[in-house]
Amino acid sequence: MNYCGLKLKSDLFLAPMHEYTNVGFRMLCKKYNAGLCYSEMIHVDSFYRDEEYFLNFPEKEKPVAVQIIGNNLKSIGYTCRVLSEYADVIDINFGCPMEKEAESMCGAVLLNFPKKIEDIVKTAVKSSSVPVSAKIRIAGTVKNTLKIGKLIEKSGASAITIHARKIKDNYAIKPDLRVIKELKNNLTIPVVGNGGIDSYEKYKEMKETKCDAVMIGKASLGNPLIFKDIKENKRALVKIKTQTELLKEYISLDKKYNKHYEFSYTKRHALAFMKGFKGSAQIRNKVSESKNEKELLKVIKHIDI
Ligand SMILES: Cc1cc2nc3c(=O)[nH]c(=O)nc-3n(C[C@H](O)[C@H](O)[C@H](O)COP(=O)(O)O)c2cc1C
Structure with missing residues (x-):
């Protein structure tokens, strides 16, 4: 358009x-x-x-x-x-x-x-x-x-x-x-x-x-x-695997292109990504507690996909 x-x-x-x-x-x-x-x-x-x-x-x-x-x-x-x-x-x-x-x-x-x-x-x-x-x-x-x-x-x-x-x-x-x-x-x-x-x-x-x-x-x-x-007129099911991959993709793009990469944004986005699937509430609790990217990535890494 x-x-x-x-x-x-x-x-x-x-x-x-x-x-x-x-x-x-x-x-x-x-x-x-x-x-x-x-x-x-x-x-x-x-x-x-x-x-x-x-x-x-x-x-x-x-x-x-x-x-x-x-x-x-x-x-x-x-x-x-x-x-x-x-x-x-x-x-x-x-x-x-x-x-x-x-x-x-x-x-x-x-x-x-x-x-x-x-x-x-x-x-x-x-x-x-x-x-x-x-x-x-x-x-x-x-x-x-x-x-x-x-x-x-x-x-x-x-x-x-x-x-x-x-x-x-x-x-x-x-x-x-x-x-x-x-x-x-x-x-x-x-x-x-x-x-x-x-x-x-x-x-x-x-x-x-x-x-x-x-x-x-x-x-x-x-x-x-x-x-x-x-x-495409489709409604994809929310899957843990897709959500974690998208979150990792976000982190990598933001780190590569954002002059002022901030962990607070990553955490906010992570809380939005970790929604809508079984066990997501517990994951969000852990994400909330993470103090830096290393801790957050550890939470994601331990998600049982
Ligand atoms: C977290 C959040 C932040 C927003 N910040 C802005 C903003 O900076 N500028 C703006 O024009 N609207 C802002 N909005 C309003 C959105 O641009 C949009 O108009 C509103 O969310 C309605 O669209 P939606 O129903 O698809 O969410 C914000 C909305 C949300 C939820």
Whole structure:
């Protein structure tokens, strides 16, 4: 598919996920058919202070979408200028509901301040030499969300992702597909649908909105094969052997390509991988206790496959 000037092999995207979508995990999902992978959100003020730390995008993983969050126009402009050399798409987060972000007027809270959204998108577009997209949630009503969508498009964004839940909705709430359809019917830029996709059937249902691509978050954690399985319309059984192999593959990719390999990420991913099979709860307990990679690998090595 074509998206933001990129030729992608799949219309299934990996969602940006804080503390999860690091280099190794993005590369693993890409290997198993994710068309485009989004980085964890990068706060523009932190980037402004220490850009070297965040510039961690190996050539081998391209194309990559890098997500930013913030509201300081100077930091946004600076971050977009620098990131343009590394990212293929720069995505702006207007969907994060976390209190910490809301208190500093970043993320989903901005859906209540359309003028600020306009300023942020315009600044990002002006400062970037790559396409800029925005990720939003339902802004109260479908009608109001469409208003925001139109504003984002008019401000120069090349695409929009809609997480079809409201700000206060938790992940158990069924996404409202009407909002995706409404955006798709009324905007000319590509629309990416997001929320609750964990099977071929749900992917198909979301695609009925005519959205250009479907973004997967939680269901990919511990299951990077989901991108391949959905495309092939199969539901693979969770097997210990596959899970341990995938985890080892993640570790090897992250160690090879991540400039700042961190064990805390490996442990978090290991806890996600070690789920869904007999005895997984005990394994997770042991993984939780591991203090370094050596200890963690010892736990995996002793799993009775
Ligand atoms: C652990 C976690 C971290 C997340 N971090 C981000 C983030 O950094 N930026 C963002 O736009 N959304 C973030 N999200 C939201 C996801 O991108 C996605 O919109 C949401 O999980 C809904 O998709 P899903 O139902 O397929 O999980 C996060 C979600 C989870 C579960």
